[in-house]
Amino acid sequence: MSAPEPPPAPPPTVPSVLLPELLGFIPQFLLDDIINIANDEAKQSVDAMEQFLQRWADARAEKTAEWDPTQEIEQGLVSFQTLLESHVDVAFDFFEAWSMRNIFAIPADLPVVAPHQAGLNLEHPPEKEAELLAEIDELRRKVHAQRKLKRLFTRAVQRSGKDLDRARERLDRLSFLRTPQMQTLLSLPGDFQTMFEAVASLPPLDPSSAVLEPGVVPEPGKRPWETSKTGYLNWAVEQLMQRAKEKAKREQSGASGSGFGEGSSAVGAAAASAYEVGSADDIKTLLERVGGTNPPDDRMDTS
Template sequence: MSAPPPPPPTVPSVLLPELLGFIPQFLLDDIINIANDEAKQSVDAMEQFLQRWADARAEKTAEWDPTQEIEQGLVSFQTLLESHVDVAFDFFEAWSMRNIFAIPADLPIVAPHQAGFNLEHPPEKEAELLVEIDELRRKVHAQRKLKRLFTRAVRRSGKDLERARERLDRLSFLRAPQMQALLSLPGDFQTMFDTVASLPPLAPSAATLEPGVVPEPASALGDKQDREKAKREAGGSGFGEGSSAVGAAAAGAYEVGSAEDVKALLERVGGSSSSGSADVMDTS
């Protein structure tokens, strides 16, 4: 006895959704779920029928309790029905996948999304197309990145614009009419500067000081005036004996010299002594 011939090659199941427009397995699952729902409804209807029958019989026979028998019968009926449904639809699913949804591999069918394609291009052309696709992908990625940067820049510019408007609002007082008077001040200052710049330069003084003569400072003049005042007070007739003695002592102190005079004298003596020592060193 010879073995049956093998089935002809069929289209892979992965391509069936592209050819049919839906997934065959999902269709079979929906059919099986509908059958299971109908079986469940049949069990519920049987339970209601048995409950009515048991209630009618219990009215005639008060000692009979059909609850346990009804539950056991319904469980057995549901188990038997579900097992038959599962076996039947397992066969139905296998038969459908082998017969209804089995498309021969040599059948000249073109998928809708492949209509008009030239599938006879050489490998070199395919490689060029792949390179072009990669380049287009890089361009798309660059455009998306640029769009993100532009969006971020627009958001940042909007925030800067808001801050600039806030600063402008804070400086809006400069537009007041009273501030317009300040616009003429730069011109006045420029005129004043030009006038001062046009003045002739000051000539240095022709007077020269004699060597060795130090001009008397204002403090020395003040001390001299104080000494003269003390002398006048000491020689006046309006003071008593004690006052005359005090005035004479003050006048004598002022005649000796003030602190500034003593300081100037010490500086002069120190300068002459240092110059003398320098001469001695040069002689030696």
């Protein structure tokens, strides 16, 4: 007696990953939902049977006081639930397997094209695919650079707007320069510029060179030290020389006095302050260095 022949192998099918793209949902999830609904219905059947048996047991317990139906009802319900769930599991296991082999199965020789792949050439060599992926990466890099540039431009526009507002505020503060009174200043003649250039071209004035000649009378109403710098230096030197002479005479005769000559008390105080700055020799040396005129020999005699 020969052994029975094995069942024929199922025909090759398309990989199941293509089904969600074509159907828009995952078939296994649909079968799981159907099985869960069947299990819920079985549970509701057990609950309904429990209520029926409880009413029947209560009605019989009223007639027979010594009978306790609790244990028998629980055992019966457990047996009924176990048997029902077993039949449901077996039945829906077959249903799931049959559905995956017959309903949700596409033969491998069936020319199926997904809607989002219509018109595409799926037979490119690996080198072409690598080239396309590199091009996609380059385009992504450019898009990222453009987004970054857009962010920078947005910040620049905001900052430019703030700078424009500050510039307008400064322009408003300086708007008084546009008044007609300020515009008249632009129409002033160039004589001021000419006068400035003429004055700037003059040689510098050296006050030390303005020496009064001997015998020249100063201007009326002015004292000798008020005429010019040279007049003040000559007067100061004369006062210092006179003070030095009188001091030398007092040292020889032992007499004491004020020693300020004919000058007033204010002039004498000024001469005393000048003498405290330096001696007659120091003043003479100073005058020689600054280019002043040397006083007569009798003034430089301190004996």
